[in-house]
Amino acid sequence: MSQPFISAKDVHFKYPDGTKALYGVDLDIYEGEIVSIVGQNGSGKTTLVKHFNGLLKPTEGDVLVGGTSVKKQPLGQLARTVGYVYQNPSLQLFCRSVRDEVSFGLKLLKVPGNEIKSTVEESLKTVGLLDKIDEYPFFLTMGEKQRVAIAAILALKPKVLIVDEPTTGQDYKMAYQFMKLFEKLNKEEGKTVIFITHEMRFSTEFAKRTVVMSNGKILLDGPSGKVFTQVDKLKEAFVAPPQISELAMKLNECGIRPDILTVDEMYQEIKQALLKKRGAINGTCN
Ligand SMILES: Nc1ncnc2c1ncn2[C@@H]1O[C@H](COP(=O)(O)OP(=O)(O)OP(=O)(O)O)[C@@H](O)[C@H]1O
Numbered sequence: 001m002s003q004p005f006i007s008a009k010d011v012h013f014k015y016p017d018g019t020k021a022l023y024g025v026d027l028d029i030y031e032g033e034i035v036s037i038v039g040q041n042g043s044g045k046t047t048l049v050k051h052f053n054g055l056l057k058p059t060e061g062d063v064l065v066g067g068t069s070v071k072k073q074p075l076g077q078l079a080r081t082v083g084y085v086y087q088n089p090s091l092q093l094f095c096r097s098v099r100d101e102v103s104f105g106l107k108l109l110k111v112p113g114n115e116i117k118s119t120v121e122e123s124l125k126t127v128g129l130l131d132k133i134d135e136y137p138f139f140l141t142m143g144e145k146q147r148v149a150i151a152a153i154l155a156l157k158p159k160v161l162i163v164d165e166p167t168t169g170q171d172y173k174m175a176y177q178f179m180k181l182f183e184k185l186n187k188e189e190g191k192t193v194i195f196i197t198h199e200m201r202f203s204t205e206f207a208k209r210t211v212v213m214s215n216g217k218i219l220l221d222g223p224s225g226k227v228f229t230q231v232d233k234l235k236e237a238f239v240a241p242p243q244i245s246e247l248a249m250k251l252n253e254c255g256i257r258p259d260i261l262t263v264d265e266m267y268q269e270i271k272q273a274l275l276k277k278r279g280a281i282n283g284t285c286n
């Protein structure tokens with residue numbers, strides 16, 4: 001396998017007030033992956049990903065991005081490489097208009113004005129908010145704020161996009177559209193995507209790989225289908241597998257694969273099992 005693009009090596013982290021949040025995390029993220037990170041509240045998900053763009057520096061251990069320690073990379077350069085969308089978008093937004101908000105990082109990076117204009121418009125179009133370009137971010141809905149925050153990060157054209165709970169404050173349709181957007185950015189632009197979620201359905205549907213955190217450590221890491229069959233470990237992490245995984249595991253005694261991830265896969269698997277049982281030869285259930 002190729003070199004990982006992000007590599008956490010035995011990362012420990014203690015907040016200034018003495019709270020220890022990470023206890024020796026090792027994690028490699030490869031270019032072009034979509035990885036989901038799950039785990040109960042306070043398990044260290046946000047603390048870990050903030051290490052990937054230098055917002056936090058390890059108390060012990062190291063994080064390499066593009067092969068170089070984050071301790072040796074200027075923050076501005078890291079922000080361009082690894083974009084992090086805050087869990088609470090209000091923390092990220094502070095300008096008087098959506099336009100200023102999305103331009104902010106580009107101005108800091110001294111990008112020429114005409115390029116800023118087109119990039120800002122393009123990024124807002126991507127998140128479906130071009131019509132709000134002149135609005136005051138404070139008055140937007142929680143979901144819209146999150147979209148502005150995503151546009152502001154996309155404008156920097158990072159290689160890696162980290163989205164912390166992209167589905168919070170969104171209705172299901174919007175949350176799903178977000179996930180589709182990340183999938184598209186991954187497929188069409190080759191962006192590496194790391195998303196933190198409490199929606200296990202999104203892990204199974206959009207991430208080939210899932211990382212489960214518990215008490216500041218990584219408890220499970222592997223193909224999402226396999227991870228969600230590790231019932232005992234998931235219980236330890238207080239993570240409930242998605243319903244489709246639970247059903248697949250229960251039906252395993254009838255010969256159904258336990259690592260099924262989507263309703264469509266389940267439909268095919270059950271259909272094949274029924275057809276086989278009936279000795280059907282024309283491939284239909286009739
Ligand atoms: N700024 C801070 N100062 C002190 N302790 C903090 C700070 N931020 C987080 N913590 C603590 O660090 C630990 C890990 O928190 P973190 O926010 O990384 O968890 P999380 O998995 O992202 O949780 P959630 O699902 O609620 O977002 C928790 O014990 C939390 O209380």
Ligand SMILES: [Mg+2]
Pocket residue numbers: 045046047087164
């Ligand atoms: Mg968090």
